[in-house]
Structures are given as structure tokens and as C-alpha cells.
Amino acid sequence: MLGFGPIAFAVPWVLAALAVLPVLWWLLRVTPPAPRVVRFPAIRLLRDLTAREETPARTPLWLLILRLIVAALLILALAGPLLNPRAALPGSGPLLLLVDNGWASGRDWTSRRAAMEELVSQAERQNRPVVLLPTARPAGGEAVKASPPLPASEARRLIQALEPHPWPTDRAGALEAVRGLAARGSAHTVWLSDGIGDRTARGLAETLQRMGSLEILDDSAEKPPHLLLPPSSEGAGLSARVVRADASRPESVTVRLSGADGRLLTRQPVAFDAGQLTREVRFEVPAELRNDAASLRVENDTTAGATVLLDERWRRRPVGLASGRASGENQPLLSDLHYLERALAPYNEVRRGEPDELLKRDLAVLVLSDIGALTGQEAQTIEDWVRKGGVLLRFAGPRLAQNPDRLVPVRLRLGDRALGGALSWSEPAKLQPFDGRSPFAGLHIPDDVAVSRQVLAEPALDLADRTWARLQDGTPLVTSEKRGDGYIVLVHTTASPEWSNLPMSGLFVDMLRRLVTLSGGVAGGAHGGTLEPLEVLDGFGRLVPPPAAAFPIAGDAGADVIGPRHPPGFYGTEEARRALNLTATLTRIEPLGAMPGGVARGPYGTRGEVALKPALLGIALSLAMIDLLIALMLRGLLGGWRFGGKRRRAGAAAAVLLTLGAALPMAAAPWTPARADDAQSTKVTAETYLAYVRTGDGTVDDTSRAGLESLVDVLTRRTAVEAAGAVGVDPESDELAFYPLLYWPVSGGQRALTDHARARLNEYMRNGGTILFDTRDQSAGAVGGNQALQGMVQGLDIPPLALVPPDHVLTKSFYLLNDFPGRYNGGNLWIEAREGRANDGVSPVLIGGNDWAAAWAANRNGQPLYAVVPGGERQREMAYRFGVNLVMYALTGNYKADQVHVPAILERLGQ
Structure with a gap:
């Protein structure tokens, strides 16, 4: 060179x-x-053609x-x-590329591969062969071994085929391979490190240095690796820990909770201070969202160690209900199961049936309401299930009072204690405050909750230790016993209002939720047989189909089996998945540490060589x-x-x-493909789409998209509108004329509009477009009270606004409405004060604060993503109706205000 x-x-x-x-x-x-030029006249043709x-x-x-x-x-x-150009490679032997391609290398694999190709080109210019030695065991499970000396073209093909793996490196095996290479002669080695240290790292570096010169490339300072540990369930929330290797400086990361379809459910920032290696992150999500959760990930850290897969252990636990009384089948308010199902269904998957049928499927909690004596086989089956981590919750009643069995936590007296008997109360008894050792500790006890009848426990030395709730006279109301890994819990009264008004109180719901969390979940116990791989993580933390080399795992296998034959991922069946996570056993990491003297170290991206x-x-x-x-x-x-x-x-x-x-x-300049917005323009002109403004806040934008897509589904089912979906737009760059309605959620973090964006929005409104500004604050004075909105609309051609009058066409464009609720109710809706003749009388601007997109938003199963207050599902239905009216108003204008429709409307009103 x-x-x-x-x-x-x-x-x-x-x-x-x-x-x-x-x-x-x-x-x-x-x-x-x-x-x-020669002209050819017709008569003088031959005379003028003289050669020159x-x-x-x-x-x-x-x-x-x-x-x-x-x-x-x-x-x-x-x-x-x-x-x-870089200086020539030291020495005269081959170039040895020692590549860490374990779980931690996926976060920077692009720069790692570019560095390898640059080094191979440098070796090619010096006519030096290349030896490639990956430190992670290959997918087939073979031992780590080096390639033979290769020409540059062959080495490039191997580098292109090399990928990171989702299991740890085997540096001990790499050390043995290096010792075999040392016998062949000297070499210049470049160690492309993942920045993770272990007990063999220094010994490996010393062996490489004895072979010749050694250079280490490591970008852990710019892109530090992280571990995300499996979360623990605490009530309705999830708590996980983020672990890093180097605590020398402050750092901020973000953890995402995502659904099975990749949809973002929520995200939480995590800030490390200098000196902190571990930080906890907690997600408070509704039960509906938690049931959809499939993974936790550290943003921009594309590794298997920064990804946690979630199975049934972290979702809503299935609860089985069985009752010994058939009363109330035709009168649900008299049925025990009615109150249990109403209390459990919002937070758990509830199944009804006989105990033996319920236990044939995965179950976390079995509730038996006034079932008396069980057969010997039934009792043994239930007890075996409890010992594996299940929770048996029993409610007393006339049957259990006369026929107690061994599946109770304490010995019971025959009969029951009722008002008017020898042991009667003068009046129904109330509850004592819960003891600090009880799982109900901290729950508020309403003053009107009272018990008029109960099954009594026989006195015993350990009765106090087994009591979780008492009446004011000290008699036990809830007792428990731990058997194996599970619990047997008895409520000494009925699950219906027959003996107590507890089932009609909010305390009943809170107590049941606390009891359900005691279970280990459907995947908490041991499994028999083997579990086939369904989906596995690749080296970049992505779920992919299992490779041919992936083998099933034993039903009771732990995360210590993770390796080439058993990569992390989902195992089992589609109905009962088992998540195998790398960080279930890998809970700490450390930096590469100090290397022997004379070893050069540097990052990947500063080599600087450019081919002209x-x-x-x-x-x-x-x-x-x-x-x-x-x-x-x-x-x-x-x-x-x-x-x-x-x-x-x-x-x-x-x-x-x-x-x-x-x-x-x-x-x-490199070649660039056609602009993506050209394809979007083609799509939205073929069919009708609703649009929302992207605010830059991921949670707000996801809610807007889900809300408008749910509204489109309602429009398709209830009206003649054939909308195709929802599209996010940016007023700065996207064409707005394709959309009849623009939903704009106001977010405090939105950047100010440029003059170009204001001009585009003014043109959109002048040409018939309608914008719904949603301040999402339930403020009655949303027009002037929200500073973010005030700053946003400056420079826009906003007409004079007024509250929507009772006879406005928006109240009757499809449904007859009196108000316009969203996730919240009570806020006002502002509209153009005077309906003009332009744009068929449609107001270009509507402003409110009821958070309509959140009320409309639902997941792919049709379950709402957010609760609506205070009106519940009835309020959500009215929010959908407002959305339908809004779209019909934007599409048809003042059509329904035409006098020809007044008689029909008056007839519907009953006037």
C-alpha cells in the first residue's frame, strides 16, 4: 500500500x-x-455533387x-x-478476529460487522489470511472452534453469515481454541468484545498477547449493555429491575411494556445515578392491559438480556368457580356464583364447572362455595393441586356447616352461629381492622359491612396464627393454612348476601383480589412431560420461529438450561405457553475490567478509513x-x-x-427509494380514513390510533360509512386534504407550529376540513384555560366559538344526544358560533376536553383500554355515539338540519 x-x-x-x-x-x-449539409435540387442533382x-x-x-x-x-x-488509511497491521502472521457473539453483542452488531469487514480489507491489502473465532457456541451446540486461515473473500462470506446468539459466550472454550492456535505461530489479534467481563477474560487476553499483538474493540462506554430481570406481580402492577455493568456515571433508559402484536401498552423511564447498578421500574396498568402484555424490553437495547417474555404467570390468573347449591339459577341475585363472578371477572378469567372438570385445565384459584363433603378422590386431586401452588378458596354455608371435610384450614364446629340461637348475637357483628400480618392489611372496612351468620372454628393453639380476618367479638371470619406451595383459605360465611352483606360491598372485591395474588399462576407449578419450542428469541431480542436445532425442554426445567439447544423463548402450546427468560438466572453483569499492559483498546466507530x-x-x-x-x-x-x-x-x-x-x-449521494408518504397518499385517496395528529408522545399517539380504529369499527357496523382505518399525520409535512376529520390530542410536550404548518392547517380548514382539539383535561373552560392549546392555536384562523346549542345538527346527525361524554364527563364542547354557508355549514374547529380517544380505544380483542368515569360502560356507549355523530357531521354537514327531517325527528322524540 x-x-x-x-x-x-x-x-x-x-x-x-x-x-x-x-x-x-x-x-x-x-x-x-x-x-x-448538401441540398439536392431535383434538376441539378448530379451537377452539384462534386467530391471535395x-x-x-x-x-x-x-x-x-x-x-x-x-x-x-x-x-x-x-x-x-x-x-x-490505517497503519499496517502489526506482525506478519494471520489476522485473528476474536468475536464475542453472545447475548450482549446484538445491541451494536452493525458497527461490529463493519469493523470486521474493514479489518479483513486491511488484511487483504497486506496479503494476510484471516482466522475467525466466535466465542459463543454455534446453534448446533458444538464446541467453540476457530476457522482455518482464510482468504479475504471467504472471510467476508463467514462474517456476513455470522449472527449474535441469545445465550452467553463460552470464553473458556474460546481460550482452549486459542491455545490450539498458539502452537501454529504468531498472529495479530483483534478482539471485538461485548464489554462484559468474566473470570476468564483476563486469562484469554494474556494468552492472545503471547501469540503476538492484541487490540480490543469495545463500545460499552457509548452503548452499555443492560439486563432486565423478570418482573414480580404486586396487585395490579408489575415491578421489574434493570441491571447495568458500569456504575461510574449517570444514565437514563426506558422500559416498554408491549402486547403480543408489538403494540406499546405503556413505557416508564429509569434513571441511574452514579454508583447505582440496579434500579426498579414499576408498571401500574389496568387488568385489561396487563392481560395483553407479552414482553418487557429496554428501549434501544436489542439483546435477549434486555428482553423479558411474559406468560400466564404475569397475566390475569384463571379462577374456577363451583357451588354446592343450585338455588338462584333463575334468580341470579340469590346465587353465590353471581356475586363471585361479578367481583372477579373484571380482573381475572372466570370459569364455571365441577371441581374435577375445572382442574383439567390450568387454574390458579379454585373457589368452592358451600360444597360439603367431597369424595376421597376429589379431595385428593384438589389437595395435590394445592401443594403445587394453587389456592383453594372456600365459602361456608349450610352444607359445609353440616359436612366439613379435611380440606379446611381449621377444625369446624357442626352447625352454624346465627341470630336467635344459644350463641346468637344481639345484632349483626362488624369486622375488626385487619392485622398487619394478614394479606388484607391496609384495606378499608366500610361501616355498613356486617355478618349475621357464620360457621365457627374450634379453639386451637394455632388458631390465631391461621386467622386473617376477625369479627369485633374476636371470632374468626377468614382462616388459612399453607399446604405445600399453595393455600387453603376459608371464609366462614356465604358468598351471597344470605348470611352477610359483605358480598355486596367493595371490600369483598378487594379481599378476593388479594387472595388471587397468593397463587403461583398457571405456570407456577411443576409441569409434566416436555414442552415444545413455539417461538424463540434471536440475538437481537426478536421473537422468531424456532430453528431446527432447538429442542423441547422438560416441564420443570429452569432457565439454567438456556443454550444452543434451548434458546430463550416460548415453549409449550398456544393455549399454555411457558416463557423461558435468559435473565431468570443471569442476574448480574460486570464490565470487561483491566487488561494486561500493552493492549490497545478503543471503540468501534473511530477507525476513520474511507474508500474513495x-x-x-x-x-x-x-x-x-x-x-x-x-x-x-x-x-x-x-x-x-x-x-x-x-x-x-x-x-x-x-x-x-x-x-x-x-x-x-x-x-x-446514495440511492434512496421513493418517499413513503407517496404510498400513504395513494392509500388514503382510495378509501376514507380518519386522521389524528402525531404529538411525539408515544402513549398519546397509540391511544389516538386505537381510539380512531375502534370508532371506525363502530361506524362500519352501525352506519353506511365505509371507513378503512386511522392514519397518523404531521401537519408540517403530510397532506391533510385527504381526511374529512382530524383528531388533535393536546399534549404539553408538543412543539410549536411553524409558519408553514399554520398555513397548511388554515388551508385545510378553509377547504372543508374539521379539526377536533381534545385538551384531555375535562375542563369546562377548555378554550381559554389550557396554556398548551392557547400556544398551539396562535396564528390559526379560528372562528368565534360558542358552546354547542341544544338544537345543533351535531346533536342529531345520527343519534339524538344531549351531551358529549368521553373518558370523562362534564366538560363543554365548543364549536363555531355562527354556522356559515361555507363548507355546508360544518364548523372547521371543535374544542373540548373529555378525552374521547381514550373512551373509544380498545385492544384487538375488543376490550376497552381505559376506564370511563363516572358513568361506566353506559358512558362509553354515549362516547361512541358522539364519535358517530361527529363523523357523520363532518361528512354530511347540515343535511340533518334540513326542515324536511324535522317531522321524523319530532316523532322519534315523542312530541
């Missing part, structure tokens, strides 16, 4: 071709003469120089010029095209264009300059 300061040539012998340039000068000086001797014309000097420049550029490009060959070839091609155009002009082959006359020469020169100005940037 020949170098001149910051520029060097990979193939310097090609520069000898520059000596041919004088010969080219001599050859290019002469050009054929331009053709002569032609002399060649000389090539213009500037054209000759242009052609020599093209030839010189081609020669220089073939010589392989390099800008800021593509740019030079592009420029040469552009100039050759210009030369061809000029040659055609000189020969008169471009119609009437010839180089005769000053005007034509000036035009030709201008054409050359324009062509050169257009060609040179094309030579240097």
Missing part, C-alpha cells in the same frame, strides 16, 4: 497507467469533421482536457484510494456522459444543434454545466 499523508492507494501499481495520458492526448487531438477533399478538424482544448480528466479519474479509482473508489468512479461516469453529449453536438446529431454561433455555444455550455451540477451530487 502506497501512502501520501492522509491518502493511500490499496493497488498502487495501477498508477503506472497515468503514463499513458500523453498518448491519449495525441490520440484525442483529432476528431472527424462535422457532416456538411476533407481535412480533419482539431478537438477543442477544453474537450481534450475533459477526456483526460475522465481517464485519470478511472486510473485513480482502480488504484483503490483511501482517505485516512466509489466516488471517483461516479464522477468519472458523470463526466463521460457529458463528453458523449458534447460529441453528439459537435457531430450535429442533436437535431439543429451545432457548435456554430455564439448563442448555440452558450446554450451548449449551459447544458453542460447543468448536467454536471446534477450528476456530481448523484455520484456522491
